[in-house]
Amino acid sequence: MNMAVASSSSNWSSFSTRPSGERTDHYSSWKISESITNVISQMRQSETFRRLPNSLSEVYRECSRADWDGYGALAITSNTYQEARSVINALPLSMPLPDIVAEPTGEIGFEWRKGKGYIFVVSVGGKYQMTYAGLFGGNSVHGSEYFDRTLPQTVIQHIRRLYS
Amino acid sequence: MQADATETLARYIYSKNHYKASDRTVKYAAFVPQKDNNRLSVFRISGLEENKIWEIAKDLRAQPLLARADIKATSVFEASLAIERDDTPPGHANIVDWPEEDSDIKLKAMALAERATLLMR
Numbered sequence: 004m005n006m007a008v009a010s011s012s013s014n015w016s017s018f019s020t021r022p023s024g025e026r027t028d029h030y031s032s033w034k035i036s037e038s039i040t041n042v043i044s045q046m047r048q049s050e051t052f053r054r055l056p057n058s059l060s061e062v063y064r065e066c067s068r069a070d071w072d073g074y075g076a077l078a079i080t081s082n083t084y085q086e087a088r089s090v091i092n093a094l095p096l097s098m099p100l101p102d103i104v105a106e107p108t109g110e111i112g113f114e115w116r117k118g119k120g121y122i123f124v125v126s127v128g129g130k131y132q133m134t135y136a137g138l139f140g141g142n143s144v145h146g147s148e149y150f151d152r153t154l155p156q157t158v159i160q161h162i163r164r165l166y167s
Numbered sequence: 168m169q170a171d172a173t174e175t176l177a178r179y180i181y182s183k184n185h186y187k188a189s190d191r192t193v194k195y196a197a198f199v200p201q202k203d204n205n206r207l208s209v210f211r212i213s214g215l216e217e218n219k220i221w222e223i224a225k226d227l228r229a230q231p232l233l234a235r236a237d238i239k240a241t242s243v244f245e246a247s248l249a250i251e252r253d254d255t256p257p258g259h260a261n262i263v264d265w266p267e268e269d270s271d272i273k274l275k276a277m278a279l280a281e282r283a284t285l286l287m288r
Contacts, residue, residue, distance in 0.1 A: 062184060073181035073228035074208060075201055105184045106196045108269070114194065122277055124195060136274040138281065145270035 077109030082129030181230035236283035
């Protein structure tokens with residue numbers, strides 16, 4: 004049996020099983036799916052990947068009251084915090100980990116930085132919307148996408164572009 | 168009144184979330200303007216002594232001053248933004264003319280942060 008393992012929980016559609024001679028029933032498919040889910044879950048528990056939820060919790064703790072930046076910043080709400088957690092869960096494991104940044108608008112941003120002039124940011128504010136912006140040397144992009152637990156392909160492509 | 172392109176501006180930082188000490192970079196969020204008035208508060212610091220520059224912001228906010236991001240006025244103009252001097256308090260100005268779209272604001276804030284120099288308190 005051949006398997007293509009998705010690198011992310013957001014990419015389950017690319018997961019496939021292909022029987023080669025042997026009969027595959029629903030039970031064995033379910034077992035395989037469960038095994039892979041367990042592997043991904045274990046990977047997300049790794050030291051490196053645990054850094055993100057910890058960092059997010061710290062940002063939320065520091066910025067959940069108004070004026071946390073001294074300039075009248077809006078507080079980060081629990082809705083925004085929960086949505087940021089969904090972003091972390093949707094991140095492909097194969098991608099570099101971002102820095103988590105609190106924005107004065109009350110949004111939480113995820114920042115990937117390759118070097119000077121090469122940076123990509125995506126942020127959420129608890130409204131099922133992702134706002135993104137990127138600098139790729141002399142080129143730039145910005146826009147927004149609907150977000151509901153699955154990372155939009157546009158966003159994935161831009162992050163890949165940053166590290167290509 | 169506008170500022171001169173050769174001037175240096177300081178954006179004072181009161182949140183440790185807005186810079187990264189390990190690689191001495193300024194986070195874009197330090198340059199995102201306030202949502203209610205779309206202005207970014209800065210100070211014109213050209214010609215001032217270093218200790219005076221820190222002195223300006225020491226008691227301005229309730230939070231302790233942690234760092235500052237210095238940026239040339241010309242970088243602001245290159246981002247198609249403007250600087251409006253109000254000198255209240257003396258030396259104060261606002262970076263204005265931000266676009267309406269949130270993602271576009273973010274992009275300009277990133278461009279400013281990339282050109283800024285981080286100085287730790």
